[in-house]
Amino acid sequence: xxxxxxxxxxxxxxxxxxxxxxxxxxxxxxxxxxxxxxxxxxxxxxxxxxxxxxxxxxxxxxxxxxxxxxxxxxxxxxxxxxxxxxxxxxxxxxxxxxxxxxxxxxxxxxxxxxxxxxxxxxxxxxxxxxxxxxxxxxxxxxxxxxxxxxxxxxxxxxxxxxxxxxxxxxxxxxxxxxxxxxxxxxxxxxxxxxxxxxxxxxxxxxxxxxxxxxxxxxxxxxxxxxxxxxxxxxxxxxxxxxxxxxxxxxxxxxxxxxxxxxxxxxxxxxxxxxxxxxxxxxxxxxxxxxxxxxxxxxxxxxxxxxxxxxxxxxxxxxxxxxxxxxxxxxxxxxxxxxxxxxxxxxxxxxxxxxxxxxxxxxxxxxxxxxxxxxxxxxxxxxxxxxxxxxxxxxxxxxxxxxxxxxxxxxxxxxxxxxxxxxxxxxxxxxxxxxxxxxxxxxxxxxxxxxxxxxxxxxxxxxxxxxxxxxxxxxxxxxxxxxxxxxxxxxxxxxxxxxxxxxxxxxxxxxxxxxxxxxxxxxxxxxxxxxxxxxxxxxxxxxxxxxxxxxxxxxxxxxxxxxxxxxxxxxx
Amino acid sequence: xxxxxxxxxxxxxxxxxxxxxxxxxxxxxxxxxxxxxxxxxxxxxxxxxxxxxxxxxxxxxxxxxxxxxxxxxxxxxxxxxxxxxxxxxxxxxxxxxxxxxxxxxxxxxxxxxxxxxxxxxxxxxxxxxxxxxxxxxxxxxxxxxxxxxxxxxxxxxxxxxxxxxxxxxxxxxxxxxxxxxxxxxxxxxxxxxxxxxxxxxxxxxxxxxxxxxxxxxxxxxxxxxxxxxxxxxxxxxxxxxxxxxxxxxxxxxxxxxxxxxxxxxxxxxxxxxxxxxxxxxxxxxxxxxxxxxxxxxxxxxxxxxxxxxxxxxxxxxxxxxxxxxxxxxxxxxxxxxxxxxxxxxxxxxxxxxxxxxxxxxxxxxx
Numbered sequence: 058x059x060x061x062x063x064x065x066x067x068x069x070x071x072x073x074x075x076x077x078x079x080x081x082x083x084x085x086x087x088x089x090x091x092x093x094x095x096x097x098x099x100x101x102x103x104x105x106x107x108x109x110x111x112x113x114x115x116x117x118x119x120x121x122x123x124x125x126x127x128x129x130x131x132x133x134x135x136x137x138x139x140x141x142x143x144x145x146x147x148x149x150x151x152x153x154x155x156x157x158x159x160x161x162x163x164x165x166x167x168x169x170x171x172x173x174x175x176x177x178x179x180x181x182x183x184x185x186x187x188x189x190x191x192x193x194x195x196x197x198x199x200x201x202x203x204x205x206x207x208x209x210x211x212x213x214x215x216x217x218x219x220x221x222x223x224x225x226x227x228x229x230x231x232x233x234x235x236x237x238x239x240x241x242x243x244x245x246x247x248x249x250x251x252x253x254x255x256x257x258x259x260x261x262x263x264x265x266x267x268x269x270x271x272x273x274x275x276x277x278x279x280x281x282x283x284x285x286x287x288x289x290x291x292x293x294x295x296x297x298x299x300x301x302x303x304x305x306x307x308x309x310x311x312x313x314x315x316x317x318x319x320x321x322x323x324x325x326x327x328x329x330x331x332x333x334x335x336x337x338x339x340x341x342x343x344x345x346x347x348x349x350x351x352x353x354x355x356x357x358x359x360x361x362x363x364x365x366x367x368x369x370x371x372x373x374x375x376x377x378x379x380x381x382x383x384x385x386x387x388x389x390x391x392x393x394x395x396x397x398x399x400x401x402x403x404x405x406x407x408x409x410x411x412x413x414x415x416x417x418x419x420x421x422x423x424x425x426x427x428x429x430x431x432x433x434x435x436x437x438x439x440x441x442x443x444x445x446x447x448x449x450x451x452x453x454x455x456x457x458x459x460x461x462x463x464x465x466x467x468x469x470x471x472x473x474x475x476x477x478x479x480x481x482x483x484x485x486x487x488x489x490x491x492x493x494x495x496x497x498x499x500x501x502x503x504x505x506x507x508x509x510x511x512x513x514x515x516x517x518x519x520x521x522x523x524x525x526x527x528x529x530x531x532x533x534x535x536x537x538x539x540x541x542x543x544x545x546x547x548x549x550x551x552x553x554x555x556x557x558x559x560x561x562x563x564x565x566x567x568x569x570x571x572x573x574x575x576x577x578x579x580x581x582x583x584x585x586x587x588x589x590x591x592x593x594x595x596x597x598x599x600x601x602x603x604x605x606x607x608x609x610x611x612x613x614x615x616x617x618x619x620x621x622x623x624x625x626x627x628x
Numbered sequence: 629x630x631x632x633x634x635x636x637x638x639x640x641x642x643x644x645x646x647x648x649x650x651x652x653x654x655x656x657x658x659x660x661x662x663x664x665x666x667x668x669x670x671x672x673x674x675x676x677x678x679x680x681x682x683x684x685x686x687x688x689x690x691x692x693x694x695x696x697x698x699x700x701x702x703x704x705x706x707x708x709x710x711x712x713x714x715x716x717x718x719x720x721x722x723x724x725x726x727x728x729x730x731x732x733x734x735x736x737x738x739x740x741x742x743x744x745x746x747x748x749x750x751x752x753x754x755x756x757x758x759x760x761x762x763x764x765x766x767x768x769x770x771x772x773x774x775x776x777x778x779x780x781x782x783x784x785x786x787x788x789x790x791x792x793x794x795x796x797x798x799x800x801x802x803x804x805x806x807x808x809x810x811x812x813x814x815x816x817x818x819x820x821x822x823x824x825x826x827x828x829x830x831x832x833x834x835x836x837x838x839x840x841x842x843x844x845x846x847x848x849x850x851x852x853x854x855x856x857x858x859x860x861x862x863x864x865x866x867x868x869x870x871x872x873x874x875x876x877x878x879x880x881x882x883x884x885x886x887x888x889x890x891x892x893x894x895x896x897x898x899x900x901x902x903x904x905x906x907x908x909x910x911x912x913x914x915x916x917x918x919x920x921x922x923x924x925x926x927x928x929x930x931x932x933x934x935x936x937x938x939x940x941x942x943x944x945x946x947x948x949x950x951x952x953x954x955x956x957x958x959x960x961x962x963x964x965x966x967x968x969x970x971x972x973x974x975x976x977x978x979x980x981x982x983x984x985x986x987x988x989x990x991x992x993x994x
Contacts, residue, residue, distance in 0.1 A: 071642060076688040079705040445705070520719035523686050526706035527713045528733030528784055542723045 096457040103472035111318035159232035162365035183604040188597035192383040196618040210226020213295025221289035244351040250485030277335040285465035332463035387595035402595040411575030419577035422561035427552040430499035438510035462504035466564030489571035515549030553611040629955035637662040643692035654844040660943040667831035670841035711788040712781030745856040751779040850946040872956040888951025894982040905990035915958035929980040
């Protein structure tokens with residue numbers, strides 16, 4: 058019965074097997090290429106348009122680096138680089154340690170009311186960055202409630218920018234630190250305690266090293282968000298020029314599109330560098346986690362818990378105050394002389410800025426962005442993760458999906474102006490329409506949504522697709538019956554993220570709206586410009602209320618889905 | 629049985645699979661006959677799963693051909709091949725009930741609802757899970773999940789059933805029970821089956837034929853009996869069961885001088901000439917241990933250096949009294965050990981029966 062392996066020899070030059078591509082594979086590749094084309098049109102080509110614009114004169118003739126030379130020989134312009142870097146670095150130095158302590162309190166102590174503090178920290182996410190700046194004006198402006206607290210210094214300038222930005226970026230930095238702290242291994246703490254190390258020593262030998270990548274990442278995120286933010290310096294920047302406001306001033310104020318392109322390129326550089334550095338660091342963090350890590354359970358320590366509670370109380374008070382002042386100011390009849398509460402300021406139709414229509418336009422934009430963006434992002438992530446072969450195409454799409462994160466919103470918006478408004482562009486009909494706002498916003502927030510989808514897809518069993526193929530079930534059937542339902546929580550996360558950001562964003566769309574498609578966030582900007590600060594605050598509150606309602610709806614939906622499908626999630 | 633016969637259901641020729649610079653399969657050829665249960669057995673990284681995935685079309689080979697039922701399927705994607713598969717993770721759809729999981733492949737075949745229900749009930753009856761049909765996978769035990777995966781793989785009546793380490797995620801008792809069930813089920817429906825496993829016991833108990841693989845090569849294709857009793861290489865001998873390896877030298881009269889004694893080996897050893905360095909293999913349970921020589925040819929005296937109690941038998945380490953100090957293992961049943969008053973330091977007599985002594989060129993062992 059024994060037979061050894063077949064002994065016939067292989068043909069001298071056996072042909073390499075070329076796997077047959079099934080019709081389903083062709084469908085997947087076509088869709089994948091379609092999404093890649095979308096990203097090429099919505100991010101790469103506009104970036105190329107703005108880059109080439111920076112090398113041209115008004116008439117479109119190539120002038121080499123002449124525009125750059127002009128930028129660097131105009132002190133008023135290039136000083137903005139120093140200004141931007143100064144306020145950004147000061148913000149990082151303030152926010153990262155504060156957020157670190159806040160995250161430490163939430164994850165490593167037995168402080169009371171943790172859930173409350175976690176919720177409070179998310180307040181800034183619900184607002185356009187213009188709103189905290191407006192609140193600062195009400196507090197420290199010329200008629201501010203506590204103007205004297207600045208000892209004669211003015212809120213308009215670096216002080217205001219740093220205060221506003223610190224508020225605005227806090228939740229983003231905190232989220233990163235919370236994630237990296239949640240990943241710490243309790244066994245290391247036990248070992249440290251068993252070896253007789255003090256709490257201080259444990260902090261420096263265990264806690265800090267385990268979150269060092271998180272800290273670096275938090276720093277880069279803080280840096281990128283602050284240097285590219287436009288809302289805060291627009292409102293409280295005063296005469297202190299930064300790169301973000303310079304782009305706006307060059308384009309909207311002076312109609313100097315070429316110089317706008319140059320400043321955009323200057324702003325793009327640090328954003329890209331910070332993004333690249335962050336990716337490198339994140340890649341290292343993955344290897345740090347072992348599957349056998351034991352979650353850390355904090356022990357009671359009255360002194361530490363009390364101290365941390367006090368600290369979080371102060372931070373939380375500041376966060377709530379900013380929101381409270383904005384809310385109060387939106388109802389106050391005539392700040393600060395008549396503080397009786399009225400609804401006058403919500404009568405947007407009486408002001409410049411588009412009236413209530415702009416609010417409903419924002420809702421429309423956010424809804425489209427959430428629906429179209431989620432479908433596009435999830436399908437793209439699915440094809441990158443789960444399709445067969447076509448490695449170059451999949452890697453290419455993955456790379457394209459990362460590009461939007463490195464591009465500041467103002468740069469993206471201006472790039473759209475150059476690309477879509479260029480004579481001869483067949484897509485020119487989109488200019489000044491709702492679709493271009495949707496395209497711009499989907500693309501602007503593509504990367505984070507994509508990464509969320511990829512994470513969810515990676516957690517699914519890698520063999521679902523193989524099993525389906527063996528059962529002769531078409532991939533799209535499995536996609537809709539298995540992949541989408543199983544990933545529904547992540548899909549809801551993505552749509553909520555896109556909706557809230559579409560409501561609050563101002564930077565990219567500020568160059569793209571038309572009188573018919575004015576948006577709530579843009580209306581805040583214009584009303585603030587016109588001196589109608591109270592209505593601006595009121596419109597900001599409408600965004601906050603809407604975003605909060607959507608988050609609440611998301612929480613209810615997610616809980617509902619988890620409850621309804623608990624049967625199959627229960628382990 | 630001719631391993632490369634023309635009537636094979638699955639005909640694999642000269643399969644090579646490269647992942648970049650790493651060669652996972654090297655010129656693998658193999659036939660699987662209709663209705664046969666074949667196990668791919670080997671240590672991790674030997675290429676057994678790669679071979680299974682090539683057969684399924686999940687990782688198509690770099691070079692070589694595969695014919696199934698006479699059709700060249702070498703380059704076809706999985707969806708155009710005819711197989712059912714059970715993965716180690718089972719890959720059950722978590723949001724579908726047991727019945728829906730099993731019926732998943734039938735639903736896209738434009739089958740009538742009632743017909744699907746009937747087939748699903750039949751399959752669930754086959755794996756004894758009728759009463760679990762409306763539960764979700766997460767509510768089932770590991771063994772039950774495994775049976776659902778099996779029923780799902782069989783639902784579309786595939787010509788070939790592929791099992792990728794289907795039992796390794798289960799605990800020992802369930803594993804033994806399930807391997808009998810799978811084997812019985814396979815015999816009942818007669819589907820040609822290939823199972824990948826690293827567990828030799830599983831392979832020996834279930835397979836009609838075992839394909840032993842090592843470093844991308846096929847070492848041996850044989851029945852379980854022959855793989856155990858007639859391993860073609862020291863690798864196979866060592867991987868399956870326990871074996872004594874004793875280094876020796878071929879003598880002029882065809883016997884082997886090893887461990888200081890002269891040992892006779894069965895089989896055809898004409899490939900070796902006097903003075904060749906060789907390794908002899910003999911399984912501990914084949915070593916005959918008696919109190920005295922009792923006139924047996926080729927037996928020699930040994931000293932017991934160590935006794936290990938292993939439940940149903942004793943494993944003793946013995947060293948030839950007039951040898952060079954090299955020892956080997958011998959297994960004795962409990963009552964045999966009692967009769968011999970087995971203990972450390974005792975002197976006994978040992979015979980290595982020539983029929984169970986196999987000779988390999990020295991250096992073949994890894």
